[in-house]
Amino acid sequence: MWKFNENFSSLRHGIQFILFSMIFLIVIGLGSEKFYGIFGENNYSAIHLMMEILIIVVTMSISIQTWLISPYILSNRVLYIGSLFLTISFIEIAHTLTYKGMPFFITESTPYAATWFYMLGRLLLSIGVLCIYFVKEKEIKLIYRWLIYSLPFVIIISCFGILYAPTPILPPLMIEGEGPNLLKNTLQYTAIALHLVIMVISLKNFKKAPKIIFLLLCSSIYLIMSDYLYTIYKDVYDIKNFTGHIFELGAFYLLFRAIYFSSIERPFKQLVDTQEHLEKSREKMHYMAYHNEITNLPNERFLMESLKRDLYISKSQKAILAIGIERISAIKASLGSTYADQMISLIAHRLKNALPEKHLLCMLREDYFVVYIDEVKSTHQLTHLSQQLQFVMEESFQIQHFSLNSQLNIGIALFPTNSYREEELIRFALYAMHEAQKTSTRIRFYESSISNETTQRLLLENDLHDALANQELFLEYQPQLDLHTGQIKSVEALVRWQHPKKGWISPGVFIPIAEESGLIIPIGQWVLETACKQVKKWEAAGLPPIKVAVNLSLGQLFQQNLVEMILNVLEKTQLEPQYLQLEITESMTINIDHMTTILHKLKALGVTIAVDDFGTGYSSLSYLKDFPIDCLKIDRSFVQKIQSNSTDKALVDMILSMAKHLQLKVVAEGIEEIEQLSYLVESKCDTVQGFLFSKPIPPNILQENYQRLHNDAKYILDSITDSITVSE
Known part of the structure; x- marks a missing residue:
């Protein structure tokens, strides 16, 4: 932003500069004869003296300024600029003292010495600036500034020695009454050519420092204007001579502004900007310290x-x-x-x-x-x-x-x-x-009673974080009996937690904690992978193929990589997809659009999908036609009262009838009594599970007692079949 303001300011000042210069030159050009000797011939020495004093003040200011900043900016270029303008200042003093009309100085004042002092200073300025452009900037020791600043004294003494030699060494540059001669104009145009080169070089660096380069370009233009005017004036009373001094003074002032801006003003603005930035950063840090980053609310x-x-x-x-x-x-x-x-x-x-x-x-x-x-x-x-x-x-x-x-x-x-x-x-x-x-x-x-309950819950959540790593979680499997064949063809995997200090923790206690804390995601993946591995172990041990049912939590269904994760588990364990059943609950079906997409992707893997605790949810039954469901699981709360509660019996009949028409399998949970099983057999239910056959058991116990479980189940089913036959 600061850079943009600098460019805009430079453009605005540039337009003003061009307009002022053009108007001033037009006025002088059109009325040069009318303005001849306008200040009075006796006053021109005083006017010239004032102009030269101003030029000396500006050039000396540049020199002093660079001297003062050199201890802080140990740049060879800065010192060379200061030494150059100190030399020019000395030459301008000599030019002023030897100007026509001034009191006696060494010899009677003549145009010879005054013109040569001016011309030497002018050439020295162009050549010096051009040389400084090509000098590679580097840091130098502070002691060298005394040596560099001593050069102007050597140069001015040499100039005096040459110009005031008993026999003139240099030819004259002015012809009294006619103005500058050919040599004077040639030297003047040489200075102009050198400054045009300086302008070209400056333009190449305009983007790096627009304001500084703009001031240098304006200074060069003013010097060129003054050079031109100095080549066409007739004598010291010509308005063009006075105007040339005006442009020369303006050129040195612009040079002073450029150096002042680069060495003092710009660093100061940068310091101010840095301080403002730091202040804003402090305010931002203070705001961040007292506000939440996501909501911008107080923290x-x-x-x-x-x-x-x-x-x-x-x-x-x-x-x-x-x-x-x-x-x-x-x-x-x-x-x-x-x-x-x-x-x-x-x-x-x-x-x-x-x-x-x-x-x-x-x-x-x-x-x-x-x-x-x-x-x-x-x-x-x-x-x-x-x-x-x-x-x-x-x-x-x-x-x-x-x-x-x-x-x-x-x-x-x-x-x-x-x-x-x-x-x-x-x-x-x-x-x-x-x-x-x-x-x-x-x-x-x-209430005061809440503290102890909450403390225990928080402690339990903290312990659950380490339960997986410490191998405190394990799976038990509850057999599911196929009523059509009388065989155990599937099991449900159920996660358990044996706390090292508190003992067995009920799933009804730690599963809600896992869901609330987000731990259900890693736990769910572990359950899935462990269950699939176990099915393959049973197969390797000689058991017939067994399908395993694994519950999915709501958090897992919104897991972005759920499908990829299940696919990876199947590939890793080498379990055929048809032997994995994923169970969801009705409460998960609220977001139909998302569920439809994710379930179709899961179905495409080849796994089967069941709705657990069917009948206890609050969602619309329309999802049964939208979702790729294979099985409905009747909740134990309906089965347990099937003999005593006519409403529950009607609900079970309705679910069985609806599943038959939709070509869905039905699993009844919580079978604990012969009467419950007998009713389900008569109602053509597909599969049952419950304590009547087996409670959830460790995988090794299921493997060792697989045949006995079959025999017990066959005995129970045969007794029911005999009872049904007798009653008929």
């Missing part, structure tokens, strides 16, 4: 400082609402952080719009929000506000091609009822938030 540090400042101003009731996002960990683990971050950002936007401005909404780590309410009139107010926040979450979030839903679990802690300390208030609200998911409203006020 935990901001909240804690606000609570320390405001919580104790009055003892009026205040509240902390901890808001947990349902399924966000599973989305992050399955779809990736990008989707999860977008969803968090959209949720933050909705919450912010739903909350009154006086409430402080913060985003804390671990994907949850906190609302600080500094004035609470009643708990009903908090409940109503929580319900409003949950209501705005009902509409799905459209993130790319996914339509995602989420619910809020809200925990509430009160000041000073629950605690006087800000850290405890936040912690208690989080405890209540974790417990809120167990309630129908998903809103929970903190």
Whole structure:
């Protein structure tokens, strides 16, 4: 931006410079005869003296400026420029003292010495600048500036020696009454040619430093103008001579500006820009330190400082609402952080719009929000506000091609009822938030009994992170009996956790923790791979082919590489796809578009797909025609009351009839009594599993007792068949 402003400024000043110069030259050219001797012949010495003093001041300023900055910019070019302009300053002083009309100096003043001093200074300027252009810039020692700055004294003494020699060494340059002679004009045009070369060289570097090069170009143009005017004036009273001095003064001033800008102004602007950048960086760092990067909401540090400042101003009731996002960990683990971050950002936007401005909404780590309410009139107010926040979450979030839903679990802690300390208030609200998911409203006020339960749950989640690595998880397999053949042709793989200190942990306890924390993804992959390997081991041990059923979690179904992962497992274990059955639940079928796509891809692998716990979900049955489903599993809650509850019996009959018409297999779970099995045999159910035949058992036990399990099953089925025959 600074570079753009510099270029724009250079262009604007360039236009002004050209217009001014053209107007000035036109006026002088048209009225040169009228302006002859306009200041009075007796005043021209004084006018020339003033002009030369200004030129001397400018050239001396350039020299002094470079001298002063040389200790900080140890550049050979800088020192050469300073030495050059000190020399020119000395020559201009000599030119001024020897000018016609000045008092006696060494000899009577004549055009001879004055003109030669001017011409030497002019040639020295062009040649010196050109040489400095071609000198390679390098850093030199500070002591060398004394040596370099001593050269002007040597040069000016030499000039005096040549020009004031008893016998003139150099020919005259001026003819009194006629103006410059041929030699003077030749030298003047030589200086012009040298400066044209300097301009060409400068233009090649324009992009590197536009303002500096622009000033140098303008200076060169002014010098060329002055050179031209010095070649056509008649005598010292000619307006062209005065104008030439004006342009010469302007040229040196522009040179001074260029050096001043490059050595002082530009470094200063760069320093100011750097300071502004640092200040903005500090502001940005401060903002980042107190705000969440994803949502731009205040973070935990901001909240804690606000609570320390405001919580104790009055003892009026205040509240902390901890808001947990349902399924966000599973989305992050399955779809990736990008989707999860977008969803968090959209949720933050909705919450912010739903909350009154006086409430402080913060985003804390671990994907949850906190609302600080500094004035609470009643708990009903908090409940109503929580319900409003949950209501705005009902509409799905459209993130790319996914339509995602989420619910809020809200925990509430009160000041000073629950605690006087800000850290405890936040912690208690989080405890209540974790417990809120167990309630129908998903809103929970903190109670002292919650702390122990939440602490145990958090400890269990922490232990679950290491369970896989420590080989604490294992699989058991429950046989599934084919009622048509009386053989065990399939099993269901069920994950178990043997905690080293707490013993056996129920899947009903640790599976929800795994799903919430995102651990279900690595655990699910391990279960799938272990189950497929086990089927191949049984086959190697001589058992007939067995199909294994593995449950898929919701998080896995949103896993981006699920199909590739299953394919890799099948290839790695060399298990034929028809011996793997993947089980989903009805609650997973809410997002029909995504499920249809993913299930068709899985079906294309050759695996079979079953709907577990059929009849307990809330989704439309239309998915049965859209999804490539092979099997329905009747939930144990219907089977267990099949003899005593006519409604459950009717539901089982309906499921069996519907499956028959849709050409789907049916597996009944939870068979524990002969009467249940007898009814299912009569109803033409395909497969059953339950404690009546076998509980879930380790793979080695199943292998060792495979024949005995068959014999027991055959005995039970034969007894049922005999009973049915007798009754008929």
